[in-house]
Amino acid sequence: MTTLWSGRFDGAPDPDAFEFGASFRFDRRLFDEDVTGSIAWARALGRAGVLPLAEADQIEITLKQILERGRSDPQFVAGDDEDIHSFVERVLVERIGDAGRRLHTGRSRNEQVSLDLRLYLMRHIPLLQRGIAGVIAALVEQAASAGDALMPAFTHFRAAQPVLVAHFFLAHVAALRRDHERLAGARSDADALTLGSGAIAGTSYPIDVVRLAGDLGFSRVVANSIDAVADRDFAASFQFACAMTMVHLSRLAEDFIILCGEGHHFFELSDALSTGSSMMPQKKNPDPLELLRGKTGRSIGHLMALLTTMKGLPSGYNKDLQEDKEAIFDAEDTLAGCLATVRAVISGLTLDRERAARAASGMLLATDVADYLVRRGLPFRRAHEVVGGLVRKLVAEEREFDSLSMKEWRAVHDLFGDDIASHVTPAASVAAKRTPQSTAPAAVQLALADTRAWLAGLK
Numbered sequence: 340m341t342t343l344w345s346g347r348f349d350g351a352p353d354p355d356a357f358e359f360g361a362s363f364r365f366d367r368r369l370f371d372e373d374v375t376g377s378i379a380w381a382r383a384l385g386r387a388g389v390l391p392l393a394e395a396d397q398i399e400i401t402l403k404q405i406l407e408r409g410r411s412d413p414q415f416v417a418g419d420d421e422d423i424h425s426f427v428e429r430v431l432v433e434r435i436g437d438a439g440r441r442l443h444t445g446r447s448r449n450e451q452v453s454l455d456l457r458l459y460l461m462r463h464i465p466l467l468q469r470g471i472a473g474v475i476a477a478l479v480e481q482a483a484s485a486g487d488a489l490m491p492a493f494t495h496f497r498a499a500q501p502v503l504v505a506h507f508f509l510a511h512v513a514a515l516r517r518d519h520e521r522l523a524g525a526r527s528d529a530d531a532l533t534l535g536s537g538a539i540a541g542t543s544y545p546i547d548v549v550r551l552a553g554d555l556g557f558s559r560v561v562a563n564s565i566d567a568v569a570d571r572d573f574a575a576s577f578q579f580a581c582a583m584t585m586v587h588l589s590r591l592a593e594d595f596i597i598l599c600g601e602g603h604h605f606f607e608l609s610d611a612l613s614t615g616s617s618m619m620p621q622k623k624n625p626d627p628l629e630l631l632r633g634k635t636g637r638s639i640g641h642l643m644a645l646l647t648t649m650k651g652l653p654s655g656y657n658k659d660l661q662e663d664k665e666a667i668f669d670a671e672d673t674l675a676g677c678l679a680t681v682r683a684v685i686s687g688l689t690l691d692r693e694r695a696a697r698a699a700s701g702m703l704l705a706t707d708v709a710d711y712l713v714r715r716g717l718p719f720r721r722a723h724e725v726v727g728g729l730v731r732k733l734v735a736e737e738r739e740f741d742s743l744s745m746k747e748w749r750a751v752h753d754l755f756g757d758d759i760a761s762h763v764t765p766a767a768s769v770a771a772k773r774t775p776q777s778t779a780p781a782a783v784q785l786a787l788a789d790t791r792a793w794l795a796g797l798k
């Protein structure tokens with residue numbers, strides 16, 4: 340058992356208590372960032388004249404070898420160390436003795452663990468953003484191949500108005516583009532160098548923190564050392580960005596669970612992404628979408644757990660903060676897995692144009708009938724009443740708008756003219772929309788083009 344603080348104590352720590360407090364089991368995932376941070380710290384100590392340059396070089400060279408070793412052989416990052424910081428320092432000292440013992444000069448694990456996590460998120464958030472872009476690309480493909488296909492849109496989960504199927508796919512794109520942006524915001528929250536904060540009061544060595552920030556790819560330095568060692572706002576931002584994305588994926592999953600099911604069946608899930616029943620031979624279940632919907636609870640839980648951990652802490656570092664890491668790694672893995680699954684599910688969908696279009700017709704056109712009267716001068720509230728009465732009659736007689744003769748239309752209101760039939764179709768309904776965010780075919784084309792340009796502009 341190796342600790343960085345044994346000098347203070349008479350005997351060895353209680354093994355169970357040590358195991359309880361140790362984080363190496365999970366923070367080994369920060370190996371790359373921890374070594375990277377230490378290389379930059381050694382260089383900064385050399386530049387500040389705290390270490391002879393030759394010694395700083397020796398530390399740097401050895402840390403680079405350790406980094407290579409750990410990258411090529413993950414099994415190497417192991418031992419009974421307390422945490423990743425202790426592991427790296429132990430291996431360094433094993434290799435170069437006293438020079439290694441000088442690395443931690445003026446530095447604390449309190450700032451170091453925050454640095455590692457910030458670096459980790461800055462490196463890994465772009466991978467999640469790529470996963471989101473992959474889902475968006477799959478949605479765009481579906482939107483494009485849907486062309487002018489129609490389906491009903493729902494409010495209160497009752498058929499509301501006809502929309503283009505492409506518009507429906509692009510609705511999910513709009514939410515995911517916000518998630519992409521939110522993750523960029525979380526990355527920018529993480530983007531601040533904590534080194535130079537020491538354990539809480541700062542460091543008494545003349546470290547050029549601005550230069551050190553630049554070396555590590557940070558665009559700024561934290562403002563206050565007391566705040567810096569306990570600040571996990573960036574972790575909460577990340578958890579919120581993940582949870583929000585999961586909420587959007589979960590709603591998307593719910594849409595397709597329902598719209599692929601017997602009740603609607605506008606879409607068909609690919610067999611490869613469905614599962615069967617052990618008992619009922621006819622079943623084709625949307626398990627991957629259900630599991631994703633279930634995992635959303637975990638992701639939301641991680642955000643709540645972190646906020647709850649933070650809320651009662653006094654200023655400065657407290658060990659409670661060690662709880663941030665497992666949740667971050669799990670949120671990342673969960674989201675990455677769900678994004679890959681959703682991408683595959685969306686790519687494998689087939690649209691039943693006939694069925695979807697049929698469901699987009701009928702009483703869903705009542706608003707368009709009212710709009711017709713409004714364009715001929717009737718106040719909207721009056722038109723709503725007139726069409727409401729007509730709907731009541733048609734429902735009672737089990738008829739649709741398109742069964743009405745011209746005489747019957749006129750009996751309802753004399754503003755109805757010969758052209759009424761041409762206004763009361765799903766295609767006419769979408770074509771009549773006039774705003775850029777609407778389902779008007781031209782607006783949807785522009786939205787599609789805009790998303791394609793956005794995807795092409797991503798690095």
Ligand code: ARG
Nearest residue numbers: 362422448449452658660661
């Ligand atoms: N394992 C610790 C964590 O994850 C590292 C910081 C430890 N600092 C301390 N004073 N015990 O937060």
